[in-house]
Amino acid sequence: MNSKKSLLIVAHGSRRTRSNDSVREVTAQVAEQSGEHFTDVGCAFL
Structure with a gap:
């Protein structure tokens, strides 16, 4: 099974x-x- 993984970098x-x-x-x-x-890498800020 291929699962999609995302990474969210929070700062x-x-x-x-x-x-x-x-x-x-x-x-x-x-x-x-x-x-x-x-599949996706993004960032977010608090």
Whole structure:
């Protein structure tokens, strides 16, 4: 059975745009490096 897996990276978030952009960059890197392990990789802020 093939099950689809998603990964959600949750961060506190910041008023600083650059800090939030760093989380988005890491999310993109994880998505790229995960290959077919995850069907979707995203980030969210608290």
